[in-house]
Amino acid sequence: MCPAITADLEVRRAYEADASGLRMVPDAVARPSDESEVVEVLRRATVDRRPVTVAGAQSSTTGASITDRGILLSMRGCDRLVDIDPSARTARVQAGALVSDVKRAASEFGLTWAPDPTSEAESTVGGAVACNASGPRTLWYGPTRAHVRGLRVAFADGRVLDLRRSGLEKNTAGYLAAQDPVDWFIGSEGTLGIVLEAELTLVPRPTAVIGLAVPFATECAALMFVAAARDAGALAPRCIEYFDADAVAIALSADHSRLGVGEGASMVYAEQAVESTGTRDGVLDAWLALADTRQAYVDAIQVFEGEAALTRARAMRHAVPATMNERGARARATGGRKVSTDWAVPYHRLTATLAAVREMAADAGVPPAVTYGHAGNGHPHQNYIAGDAAELERIEGVVERTLRHVVAEGGTIAAEHGIGKLKRRWLGLQLSPMQLDVMRALKRELDPSGLLAPGNIL
Ligand SMILES: Cc1cc2nc3c(=O)[nH]c(=O)nc-3n(C[C@H](O)[C@H](O)[C@H](O)COP(=O)(O)OP(=O)(O)OC[C@H]3O[C@@H](n4cnc5c(N)ncnc54)[C@H](O)[C@@H]3O)c2cc1C
Known part of the structure; x- marks a missing residue:
């Protein structure tokens, strides 16, 4: 047997669950620590015609990272941050690296990787790519797809390919669907290939951010405020999150603070980047003015500023x-x-x-x-x-x-x-x-034996 593969029941049980609530015990588990071991696992699996389902940190809510058919291939052992180039604003990382570790490393250069699933401390870059993950700040930055420049992928038979976006501003060569193979793998949930490494585009971290928790008496008032905030030309929110009354109750007990209004209130949490004190006051005034016209409990609005307060707000969101x-x-x-x-x-x-x-x-x-x-x-x-x-x-x-x-x-x-x-x-x-037939055709082309992540998507 390949050294990275084990059929030990205790190990298999350790990989039987993700965040979906489903349980599936794999026939075997592979825990490679480098690319050559991943390739070896895939080659052996192809010869033996054994399905392979790749997993990152198994935070999937859809059962995508568990299987009871064949090998569960965990990429957590391949978690190296290969290189960060601050002048090009790129990072090259192995697929098993945690999203939060990439962000932490980039922050030393005043940069960040923009995708921010609230599970960022418990999910990998490979998982984010494979699910096209997003998060609160996707409102401003767009989803993972917008922040991936290239991928190194392994196909089911062990072939490895480097793919890079062309960066062309104009291109009429062939169907759009075929022009950028990087996009095939983003959102493919392990069904087309294994992401080994990703070249990520980094963005500058804003110098300062202001966050506001705005309470409302009803869900309808809160959601009308959200739409108004999007339509207001004077605002540039990087996130607008909603909490219904039950979600507020959970978020507050995690935060040990109070909203300052009665039970049953809904809440909107918004963030906007601010560049200077002058801008900060203008931004705050614009949000407060909008809240005032939209029946918010204006006196109970809480403002979050500084790294510690914003981290607290994020923890409150993640608690739900x-x-x-x-x-x-x-x-x-x-x-x-x-x-x-x-x-x-x-x-x-x-x-x-x-x-x-x-x-x-x-x-x-x-x-x-x-x-x-x-x-x-x-x-x-x-x-x-x-x-x-x-x-x-x-x-x-x-x-x-x-x-x-x-x-x-x-x-x-x-x-x-x-x-x-x-x-x-x-x-x-x-x-x-x-549309489903086009997806099946791509799957047949890239994984002709149908060995990768059986049961996911198709
Ligand atoms: C509390 C909680 C909060 C969450 N919040 C968010 C959120 O805000 N936004 C969001 O988008 N999601 C969220 N999720 C869902 C989940 O965290 C994301 O989908 C995440 O991107 C999955 O990453 P993972 O490393 O855990 O991948 P896994 O769960 O291990 O796998 C997910 C999928 O990716 C595939 N995959 C994993 N690694 C690779 C690889 N190297 N190559 C190819 N395919 C691979 C797997 O086969 C599977 O199909 C949340 C989940 C939880 C539990």
Whole structure:
């Protein structure tokens, strides 16, 4: 057997779960520590016709990084930050490096890698690339795709290829879909190849940032404020996040502070970069003025400035999915689990869509979802906790109706967590048979034996 592969049951069990609530014990686990070992694992697997599912830090919410078919290939041992070039503003890193480690290293040069999944301390660059991850600040910077310049990938048979974006400003050579192979792998969830290394584009860290937590009496008022903030030409938010009343309750207990308004309030958290004290005062005044016209509890607005306060705000945000994951894990004992959505609609349709979706859950007798997230992008997360199998079925029925409605509103069924295994059955709600056939053709071309990440996406 290849030295990096083990069939030890204890090791296999250590890789049976991700954040989806599913459990799948792989037949074997491979833990390579360098590229040559990854290649060897793939060559052997191809000869033996064994499927290979690659995993980063296994924070997937969709079951994409677990498998009960063949080898689970963990890239966590390949986590070297190969090189940072501050003058070119690029970083070359191995796929198993944590996103937060890349950011920390870049910050020493006054730079950052912009993608900011709230799970950045527990997810890898390979996972971010494979899911086209995003986060609160995607509103300003765009998703992972916009910050990847090149990839070194291994195909299922062990061939290795370096791919680099051309940087061309004009190009009419062939179909768009074929022009930049780097894009094939971003969002491919381990189904087309293994990302070995990534060349990342870095951006300057803003000199100062101001954050505001703005409470509202109702969800509708809060979401109308979000849309108004996006439309206000005078504002340039780098994130606009929403917390419904249940999410506020979770976020505050993690932060041990108070919003200063009664229970049941919703909250919007926004951040904007400011370059000088003069700009800072103008930016703050503009946000307060908008809040005032949108029925916010203006006297209870909290302002976050400085690294420590902004980190505290980020921890408050992260507490919500982390707590909901814990609740979901507890529900497993009675046959339930967390069911999370990451649909998105054009931001000006969010208020009406969320109202319609909440009604669907109420009609089905399903407990309300804790709802929070990237409202500025029209992209909330809804977390339901199913207490048992019967409730799980009812919740999944509500989610399917939700996704049909979202697609009819011009939205997407998956804005940042990918499709994985859990959302595969709903992909056809959004993509036509022709689009799915084009994806299958690409999969056949790059992975002709169908060995990579079986059950993900297609
Ligand atoms: C509390 C919590 C908060 C989260 N918040 C966010 C958020 O704000 N934004 C967001 O986008 N996501 C979020 N997620 C989801 C998840 O963290 C992201 O999808 C993350 O990018 C996955 O990275 P990972 O290293 O954990 O990958 P894994 O979960 O291990 O794998 C995810 C997918 O990537 C593939 N993959 C992993 N490594 C490679 C590689 N080297 N080559 C090819 N394919 C590979 C796997 O096969 C799988 O399909 C959150 C999850 C949790 C638990």
